Amino acid sequence: MTASDDLWVGLEALRKARPAYVQAAAYYDDDVPEVFASARFRRALQRTGMEFGKPFIAMVVDAVVSRLKIAAVTSPHKDQAEALKQVWKANKMRRESLQVHRWVSIYGDAYLIVLPVLDDAGNITGVDMFGNDPLTVRTIYDAENPREAAFTIKRWCEPVGLDRTVHRAELYYPDGRAERWTTKVDSAGTVPGDWNPWLPDPIVEADGTVIEPDDDAWIMQAAPGLPVFHFRNDQPYGVPEHRRGYGSQNSVNKLDNTHMGTVDYQGWPQRYALTDTATTDTGDLEPSDFDDDMFPPDPDAGPTDTGDDSSLKGGPGEVMLLRGFKQVGQFDAADPKVFLGPIEFSVRAMGVLTTTPLHLFDPSGEQPSGQSLRAQDAPFTEKIEERQEEYTDTWDESYSFALTLLGFAEPSVDVRWHAAQTLDDKESWDTAKVKSDLGVPLRQIHLEAGYGEDQVQSWLESQTDDPGELSRHLADLATLSESLQRIGTAVTLGAIDQGQAQALIEPILKALTAKSPLPIEPAPEGQ
Structure with a gap:
């Protein structure tokens, strides 16, 4: 039996989608060659072996990933909440979720596969959750209803000896059925005839008896539904977060490399x-x-x-x-302004085209604060909130599926995120204190400041009957922010050094922590 129609459709879809994904990764990893108008200059620069890459475009992706942090995955039902906690811990989902968010930001697509963990008797003892990049996995959607998945393919290359490999593929269907395919050793897998059903290895009993697998053992029931969950920021497939910045990064590379070619002439005219x-x-x-x-x-x-x-x-x-x-x-050597000015323009254009705040490209420069910061960050914050909404549904589906595997008939999952923007400057806390004095509920004030709902709830439950404690906490935070700002200014002006600044800050933190009923810093994210 040779490759089925679905297998070949999936393999072709992976092949056609791969170049765009490779290009997205190349821009993020600063592995894009410069286009030269002069072949002679290209050869001259290549002979030097020098690289002058400045991948500003990577910040577009990193800025998004840094704001996509899951605060908690829980359930209103205590037993389900405990099961979710165990799944989170067993699969190291703090790290795994970060990787999924990085992949979907770089490529526009990422996948999470959820499968049961079985003991020798075939009983489910746990759940495996692991992310996959779109270079190896792709979901094929129904032509009539593009919101419904027809099947998902996963393909990979596996070593079977010294310098010898085979290609493997698995097809997952919405009814839980899975097909396993393989090529012969050293086959390229480029034509349907290269593929055959992938049967499990024979079982050797203790007495030496060999039990051959059934002819249909390459088809199995993997789960009670499609165990692959597609993270994407567009329909039906996503777009790299930095896609609109490719042209700007090309300009930066061109200008910077040409500028470096003139630097020697600055020293030795x-x-x-x-x-x-x-x-x-x-x-x-x-x-x-x-x-x-x-x-x-x-x-x-x-x-x-x-x-x-x-x-x-x-x-x-x-x-x-x-x-x-x-x-x-x-x-005279070329004026550096001829290159540096257009580079600055290209970086600014990249920020505008990708909705990335300009101050994130140069954290050492003049930084906005207070209302100015919120105004500049508003479009970016809105984009992060959209991503959180898009990915919440997929996380909810994947964890509900995990609970189903664990035997819960009616799973209920609540995915919570850290705020898209945390306001921790002095002006923000001064405003929070004014709101408190005017009667705005303290719970609402802390939620607006970017603290998670669980954090605020635990703080409120830990309070005494003194209604002024939270107000004093807000005042403490405003005092801390003002002190840090002034000490930072003194370090910048050279009035004190870093060691002296640290010596001044530590007593302030100890004093505020001792008197405040709430922690000065937000609690770590995750479970």
């Missing part, structure tokens, strides 16, 4: 001399600041153009001998 051939002997004139003996040729570098056949030799420190000795001088 190219000079010229006009000579009079009738009156001047230039035979003993050394045409370069650098003697060839200082830099002998590399015997392994291959043939090079030494320029010895011409007195017009271009390069850092070289002299152009123009007969006559009527005048000497040097050529």
Whole structure:
């Protein structure tokens, strides 16, 4: 039996989608070659072996990932909440969820596979949850109803010996059925005839009896439904968060590499001399600041153009001998502003096109604060909140599926996120205190400040009957923020050093922590 229609459809879909995913990863990893107008300059730069990449575009992805943090996955039912806690811990979901969010931000798509853990008797003892990038997994949607998945394919390459491999593939269907396929050893898997059903290995009993698998053992019931969950930021497939910034990053690469090509000329300007051939002997004139003996040729570098056949030799420190000795001088190197100005424009364009705040590209520069920060971050915060809404449904479905595997007939899951924006500057806490004095509920104030609902609830439950404690806590936070701001200014001006600043900050933190009923810093995210 050869490859089924579904297998070949899935393999072709993976193949066609792969180039765009590879390109997205290349931009994030700063592995995109520069396009040169001059082939000669390209060869010259390639011979240096130098790389001057400045992948500003990676910040577009990292900024999104840094705001996508799950605060809790729980349930209103105590037994289900406990089961979810065990699943979270067993699968190290703090790290796994971060990886899924990174993949979906880089590629636009990511997948989570949820399968039961079975003991020797076939009983379910737990749940496996593991993320997959879209280079190996793809869900194929129904042509009539694009919201419904027809099936999901996963393909990978597996070593079977020294320098020998086989290709494997699994198809998952909404009814829980799974098909397993494999190629022969060293087969490329590029045509349907390369693929055959993947049967499990024979079982060898203790007495040496060999039990061969059934002919249909390559088809199995993997789960009570489709165990693959598709994270995406668009329909039917997502778009890399940094996709609109590709052009800007190309501009940055081009400008920066060309700028680096002129840096040597800044240190050793190219000079010229006009000579009079009738009156001047230039035979003993050394045409370069650098003697060839200082830099002998590399015997392994291959043939090079030494320029010895011409007195017009271009390069850092070289002299152009123009007969006559009527005048000497040097050529001015390119003004760095010619490159740095457009680079700044390209980075700003990247921020606008990808809805990424400009201050995130240069955290060491002048940073906005208070209302200015909130205004600049507003479009980005809105994008993060949209991503949280999009991914909440998928997380809810995957954890509900996990509870179903564990035997819960009516699973109920509540996925909670850390706030898309945390307000922790002095102006924000001063405003919070004014709101408190005007009667705004303290619960609402803390939620607006970016603290999780569970954190606020635990704080409220831990309070005494003194209604002024939370107000004093807000005042403490405002005092802390103001003190840190002033100490930071003193360090910047050189009035104190980092060690002295730390010595000043520690007593303030200890004092505020001791008197405040609430923690100064937010609690860690996750379970």
